[in-house]
Amino acid sequence: MDDIITKGGVYALIGPTGVGKTTTTAKLAARAVVQHGAEKVALLTTDFYRIAGYEQLKIFGKVLGVEVHTARDTDDLRLTLSALRHKHLVLIDTEGMGQYAKGVGDQNKMFDAADVQCLLLLNATSSGDTLEEVVRMLRSKKVIGCIVTKLDEAANIGTVAEIAVRHRLTMHYMTNGRQVPEDLHLITPNLKLEEVL
Numbered sequence: 001m002d003d004i005i006t007k008g009g010v011y012a013l014i015g016p017t018g019v020g021k022t023t024t025t026a027k028l029a030a031r032a033v034v035q036h037g038a039e040k041v042a043l044l045t046t047d048f049y050r051i052a053g054y055e056q057l058k059i060f061g062k063v064l065g066v067e068v069h070t071a072r073d074t075d076d077l078r079l080t081l082s083a084l085r086h087k088h089l090v091l092i093d094t095e096g097m098g099q100y101a102k103g104v105g106d107q108n109k110m111f112d113a114a115d116v117q118c119l120l121l122l123n124a125t126s127s128g129d130t131l132e133e134v135v136r137m138l139r140s141k142k143v144i145g146c147i148v149t150k151l152d153e154a155a156n157i158g159t160v161a162e163i164a165v166r167h168r169l170t171m172h173y174m175t176n177g178r179q180v181p182e183d184l185h186l187i188t189p190n191l192k193l194e195e196v197l
């Protein structure tokens with residue numbers, strides 16, 4: 001229920017490969033540009049080892065007129081965030097990291113050290129067992145909540161909702177398609193599920 005676009009800050013979108021991190025980063029950035037202006041928003045990616053990862057975000061940044069930066073490690077991230085401190089919202093796209101990936105610990109440490117809040121992306125089409133593992137392994141003290149993705153392809157919302165409730169993970173947004181920025185919905189008590197499912 002907490003609208004991060006209005007509130008502002010620095011947020012990293014984390015989660016397994018292909019869950020929708022880059023697309024959701026672009027959707028949130030597009031909304032923020034409408035609300036605050038392109039000069040108040042910045043994008044950053046830690047996914048620059050994969051050429052496609054950085055390029056994809058760079059294209060979204062260009063379309064939105066928003067700066068796109070990269071960060072290799074904690075020092076680099078701290079330095080870049082310090083240069084971006086006048087921005088209202090900084091969104092960090094990350095490398096896809098499954099619950100069994102080796103880099104999870106390092107990523108958590110980096111965001112902890114740079115004081116970055118994290119949003120865990122949960123794919124609504126995943127099984128309960130998989131989602132349970134994802135939350136168990138990827139949740140760190142910096143995770144402030146989750147964004148549920150791919151609801152348009154899920155048979156129901158029950159599985160992911162049950163996991164979020166059980167782990168007391170605030171659901172901030174849901175996504176229900178590939179269109180940027182249309183297919184992103186803030187979760188509020190008034191949200192009518194039948195309108196977005």
Ligand SMILES: Nc1nc2c(ncn2[C@@H]2O[C@H](COP(=O)(O)OP(=O)(O)OP(=O)(O)O)[C@@H](O)[C@H]2O)c(=O)[nH]1
Binds near residue numbers: 152
């Ligand atoms: N149907 C559907 N597709 C989505 C949604 N969000 C993202 N996608 C699609 O899912 C695919 C992967 O999305 P990305 O945003 O690249 O996912 P990612 O988590 O950044 O992937 P990696 O960087 O490879 O880990 C793309 O084809 C997106 O268009 C959604 O809500 N619904």
Ligand SMILES: [Mg+2]
Binds near residue numbers: 021047053094096
């Ligand atoms: Mg990506």
